[in-house]
Amino acid sequence: DAGVIQSPRHEVTEMGQEVTLRCKPISGHDYLFWYRQTMMRGLELLIYFNNNVPIDDSGMPEDRFSAKMPNASFSTLKIQPSEPRDSAVYFCASSESSGASYEQYFGPGTRLTVT
């Protein structure tokens, strides 16, 4: 299996620009998670989906952040407009609920730098 795929791996943008991060979960997984990781705050859950439906977006920092999952094999996290404090590594992870194990597998991450 290819694992969770994320793109781009690195993104450098200027403050005020729109940023779109992409994720392809592991085939057959019905949960998808978006995390943000910084040295100061550690690993934070932003939002997660079950069967393409957003279940909990309470971790989304503010209205500048939005996420979609139009189908079982693709999700996006968008930041508009971006700010320097959004600089972080963004991870996508997926899991399956069958067997109730909920083991999550992470993608390689997108390192975002907003200047």
Add this chain to the structure above:
Amino acid sequence: QKEVEQNSGPLSVPEGAIASLNCTYSDRGSQSFFWYRQYSGKSPELIMSIYSNGDKEDGRFTAQLNKASQYVSLLIRDSQPSDSATYLCAVNMRNAGGTSYGKLTFGQGTILTVHP
């Protein structure tokens, strides 16, 4: 009180020693427990899952679970410099209705350094 708490690090052990990483959690009804390893600049990697009380061994790694004490640990035997990483404890907790959220709650991580 944090929902998932790990022993504060960093933890430094000599090569060949046993490294012991500890984690406590707040939800007594939690059923699934995980240890992730994260190398600097990389993503978290699942290394152990445990669901029942007792020990689970996989190579040099042993996960221990005590649900009565709400405690889960990871032992690394014969520690190697390549084990130097941040170790994250994660727990699948329940929602207010008593069913699983589907999400994992992560601890803050413990940095382990194994020195030659």
